[in-house]
Amino acid sequence: MPVEIDVDRVARLARLELTPEEKERLRLQLGLILEHAAKVGEAAADDVPPTAYAIARANVFRPDVPEPSLTHEAALSNAPEAEEGRFKVPRIVETGS
Amino acid sequence: MTDLCDRTATELSAGLASGELSAVDLTESCLSRIDAVEDRVKAFLTLTPEVARERAVELDVHRATGAPQSAVAGIPLALKDVLTTRGIRTTCGSRILESYVPPYDCTPWTRLSGEGAVLLGKTNCDEFAMGSSNENSAFGPVHNPWDLDAVPGGSSGGSAAAVAAGEVVWALGTDTGGSVRQPAALCGVVGLKPTYGLVSRYGLIAFASSLDTVGTFTRSVPDAAVLLGAIAGRDPRDATSLDAPPVASDLDRGIAGLRVGVLDGTFGEGVAQGVRDAVRAALDRLDALGAEVGEVSLPHADYALSAYYLIAPSEASSNLARYDGVRYGFRVEGGADSMEMMARTRGQGFGAEVKRRIMLGTYALSAGYYEAYYGQAQKVRTLIIRDYERAFEECDVLVSPTSPTTAFKIGERADDPMAMYLSDVFTIPANLAGVPAISLPCGLDPAGLPVGLQFTGPVLGEQVLFRAAETLERDLGLDLRPPLLSGV
Numbered sequence: 001m002p003v004e005i006d007v008d009r010v011a012r013l014a015r016l017e018l019t020p021e022e023k024e025r026l027r028l029q030l031g032l033i034l035e036h037a038a039k040v041g042e043a044a045a046d047d048v049p050p051t052a053y054a055i056a057r058a059n060v061f062r063p064d065v066p067e068p069s070l071t072h073e074a075a076l077s078n079a080p081e082a083e084e085g086r087f088k089v090p091r092i093v094e095t096g097s
Numbered sequence: 098m099t100d101l102c103d104r105t106a107t108e109l110s111a112g113l114a115s116g117e118l119s120a121v122d123l124t125e126s127c128l129s130r131i132d133a134v135e136d137r138v139k140a141f142l143t144l145t146p147e148v149a150r151e152r153a154v155e156l157d158v159h160r161a162t163g164a165p166q167s168a169v170a171g172i173p174l175a176l177k178d179v180l181t182t183r184g185i186r187t188t189c190g191s192r193i194l195e196s197y198v199p200p201y202d203c204t205p206w207t208r209l210s211g212e213g214a215v216l217l218g219k220t221n222c223d224e225f226a227m228g229s230s231n232e233n234s235a236f237g238p239v240h241n242p243w244d245l246d247a248v249p250g251g252s253s254g255g256s257a258a259a260v261a262a263g264e265v266v267w268a269l270g271t272d273t274g275g276s277v278r279q280p281a282a283l284c285g286v287v288g289l290k291p292t293y294g295l296v297s298r299y300g301l302i303a304f305a306s307s308l309d310t311v312g313t314f315t316r317s318v319p320d321a322a323v324l325l326g327a328i329a330g331r332d333p334r335d336a337t338s339l340d341a342p343p344v345a346s347d348l349d350r351g352i353a354g355l356r357v358g359v360l361d362g363t364f365g366e367g368v369a370q371g372v373r374d375a376v377r378a379a380l381d382r383l384d385a386l387g388a389e390v391g392e393v394s395l396p397h398a399d400y401a402l403s404a405y406y407l408i409a410p411s412e413a414s415s416n417l418a419r420y421d422g423v424r425y426g427f428r429v430e431g432g433a434d435s436m437e438m439m440a441r442t443r444g445q446g447f448g449a450e451v452k453r454r455i456m457l458g459t460y461a462l463s464a465g466y467y468e469a470y471y472g473q474a475q476k477v478r479t480l481i482i483r484d485y486e487r488a489f490e491e492c493d494v495l496v497s498p499t500s501p502t503t504a505f506k507i508g509e510r511a512d513d514p515m516a517m518y519l520s521d522v523f524t525i526p527a528n529l530a531g532v533p534a535i536s537l538p539c540g541l542d543p544a545g546l547p548v549g550l551q552f553t554g555p556v557l558g559e560q561v562l563f564r565a566a567e568t569l570e571r572d573l574g575l576d577l578r579p580p581l582l583s584g585v
Binding site: 048077078 | 196197198200201292293294307333336337339397399400402403404406407414418421422423424425426427428432434435436437438439440441443444445447449452453455456457459460461463469470472473474475476477478479480482514515518529530531532556
């Protein structure tokens with residue numbers, strides 16, 4: 001059975017504005033894909049440990065010495081809007097009137 | 098008759114060393130080929146002929162002083178457009194990065210550039226490397242040089258097509274679930290996905306960080322070994338990178354006694370007849386060359402696709418959160434606040450497949466579903482790794498088709514994501530387990546389209562892959578020239 005998902009909720013979590021057509025298509029397609037994907041539940045018993053990285057590495061350290069990095073200017077070079085050396089964004093918090 | 102641009106890097110490098118040809122000749126040969134075919138193939142998103150010509154002149158001057166040069170010096174190269182290049186636009190095939198000019202180079206290009214490689218341009222790909230046909234590029238599809246109405250495969254379709262058409266001698270791509278090997282198979286070139294971590298991911302714009310690898314497209318197996326050698330090894334900027342093992346000198350010692358395990362499913366019902374026939378013929382040759390050919394299975398391989406289509410989208414949904422309309426150029430104005438601007442920018446900046454995977458990953462990671470999907474998928478990953486470990490107790494290399502079919506027509510699978518995902522069935526398990534695999538051409542199907550054969554090796558077992566693949570390549574002696582080139 002296709003999985004039924006709350007597309008509006010997931011789109012809100014993913015910060016994606018979708019058209020009504022996109023939502024309907026995604027509801028159907030994701031339902032089918034998840035039905036297939038849910039097979040993973042059959043395969044693995046509780047005592048199987050999860051793997052995040054196939055080739056395990058312990059912590060990798062380097063000496064705590066500053067190295068050259070991007071200039072301020074380079075880091076901001078792709079910003080649609082920047083001001084006084086900072087990224088500029090539209091209003092985030094409501095200001096009281 | 099072939100042009101300079103149709104030869105292997107190994108031949109060309111010898112010609113450069115002996116003074117028989119110059120880097121300028123070679124660069125001009127590729128640029129003429131690009132002029133002749135690029136309007137039909139559409140492998141590139143950005144061409145860099147001026148930088149390439151300048152570099153070639155410098156190299157020839159340098160060589161004239163008698164200074165020794167690397168095996169990659171003077172050889173024209175293309176990079177998939179998910180690998181950052183300082184000052185050269187890098188789009189990931191996405192509207193959202195349409196005007197992104199990276200302020201830094203990826204490590205593979207830093208290394209190649211330092212050795213005198215000549216960059217001809219950035220190649221088209223599925224958006225953020227998500228796809229198996231190159232149809233998900235925001236800038237239009239790439240056309241397969243073997244059949245211009247067919248896909249080149251994906252996601253590194255532009256790199257594969259550029260090498261097949263002689264527009265460059267070799268190229269880099271990336272492989273997260275088969276994105277080097279599958280297009281290599283569909284375009285009739287050699288595609289290598291190295292062990293996870295063997296090549297630094299610094300500057301590879303992330304799709305699924307635990308699966309992403311940088312791989313090579315070449316015209317021969319020895320070329321793949323040379324190109325890998327130039328980019329492999331630990332990088333302080335990628336904590337998951339590994340030291341490159343010493344290169345063995347036994348590439349040409351043949352494969353007598355080599356234990357070759359044929360993966361079950363190789364002749365399964367989803368595999369096209371033309372693919373089965375070509376693979377069977379290649380297995381007969383391996384046998385004739387003295388390999389011990391037997392059967393082997395990865396018992397959990399059936400679950401690999403399911404696990405992959407949870408793990409990769411989950412990691413993607415996290416990695417792609419950075420495209421917020423603030424830092425990377427593209428922004429859709431007009432929302433009431435930052436949140437709305439962000440949702441609009443992402444809604445209009447990403448294409449359908451990327452949105453599908455972000456939604457899938459966000460769902461799989463969300464509260465209440467995490468354990469059933471992502472958690473279980475990571476356990477399946479453990480089972481697949483164990484399957485490979487067991488298989489490599491019995492075998493030195495595993496063999497299978499690279500792709501169940503040859504190149505399919507543009508548009509044929511575009512509306513059916515599940516059918517598209519199934520084309521990755523032979524390539525995905527290696528990414529989950531981090532093991533290396535190589536695809537090489539093993540013949541043509543009745544329609545005249547190339548068939549790819551895949552060898553898979555154990556972790557850091559690239560040398561055994563090269564040995565097996567080179568022996569077979571030499572024995573088959575295929576002369577693969579796409580029909581597109583008969584007129585040029």
